Amino acid sequence: MPVPILKQGDFLIATVQSALSDREVLQLQDDLAERVGTFRSRGVIVDVTALDMMDSFVSRAFRSMALMAKLKGADTVIVGIQPEVAFTLVQLGLTLEGVNTALDLEEGLEFLRSLKRRRRNDGR
Amino acid sequence: MGDEVRVPIVYDTDIVAARTEGRRLALELGFSKTDATLVATAISEVARNILVHAREGVITISGLLDEDIAEITVVASDEGPGIRDIDLALRDGYSTAGGLGLGLPGVRRLMDEFIIASEDGKGTEVTLTKWHRR
Numbered sequence: 001m002p003v004p005i006l007k008q009g010d011f012l013i014a015t016v017q018s019a020l021s022d023r024e025v026l027q028l029q030d031d032l033a034e035r036v037g038t039f040r041s042r043g044v045i046v047d048v049t050a051l052d053m054m055d056s057f058v059s060r061a062f063r064s065m066a067l068m069a070k071l072k073g074a075d076t077v078i079v080g081i082q083p084e085v086a087f088t089l090v091q092l093g094l095t096l097e098g099v100n101t102a103l104d105l106e107e108g109l110e111f112l113r114s115l116k117r118r119r120r121n122d123g124r
Numbered sequence: 125m126g127d128e129v130r131v132p133i134v135y136d137t138d139i140v141a142a143r144t145e146g147r148r149l150a151l152e153l154g155f156s157k158t159d160a161t162l163v164a165t166a167i168s169e170v171a172r173n174i175l176v177h178a179r180e181g182v183i184t185i186s187g188l189l190d191e192d193i194a195e196i197t198v199v200a201s202d203e204g205p206g207i208r209d210i211d212l213a214l215r216d217g218y219s220t221a222g223g224l225g226l227g228l229p230g231v232r233r234l235m236d237e238f239i240i241a242s243e244d245g246k247g248t249e250v251t252l253t254k255w256h257r258r
Contacts, residue, residue, distance in 0.1 A: 022139065054165075055169050083158075084161040084162075088158075091230070091234050093230055093233070094230070
């Protein structure tokens with residue numbers, strides 16, 4: 001099942017609904033990269049509340065996703081990482097380096113809005 | 125209790141099937157949600173190793189309930205090319221497949237016991253075990 005991606009103003013919100021196969025993870029990566037361009041988005045939120053595990057493959061895919069979005073001018077926030085998933089990531093030695101994270105969708109949105117405000121104030 | 129599940133690994137969706145079975149069995153054996161997640165993640169890593177390096181193989185998951193201990197064992201076996209240098213494969217950051225090189229060393233940290241047997245050209249068998257006191 002593909003991950004639905006909603007457009008919300010300047011932002012894209014991808015909500016993972018269930019466990020993802022590797023192919024679905026790569027599909028999400030491609031879809032997001034394409035839509036960031038199409039919609040000229042400035043921020044991407046990936047909600048992983050429904051993900052019951054993140055292994056090295058998923059974590060690498062999220063890092064690439066964030067990097068690709070960044071190259072197109074959008075910031076990425078991963079929200080909703082479950083406590084036991086976070087614990088496993090730490091044990092695996094996966095740091096999600098370069099990826100922003102927030103507790104939930106609301107905090108993710110707030111994070112992206114504050115980045116936007118800061119940019120505007122900086123005149124960038 | 126001698127529950128055993130065998131999941132052939134041929135497609136990427138089989139990785140999901142294997143880790144789902146692992147989580148289910150771990151929870152059934154009374155492991156915590158965190159431990160069940162560790163087991164599911166370890167299965168995901170070794171199942172993907174099968175697909176990437178050997179194209180196909182089998183994951184066998186079995187549980188054992190003793191009077192005061194519960195045990196879950198995962199065996200990942202394939203008849204792929206084998207691992208030439210096991211020490212190197214277990215080192216953080218080493219990868220032959222363009223990954224992060226955190227797969228096997230990571231799995232070792234997730235589980236209580238980790239045994240790897242591999243013969244160059246003949247395949248690999250990884251055995252993972254996790255226990256918990258009941």
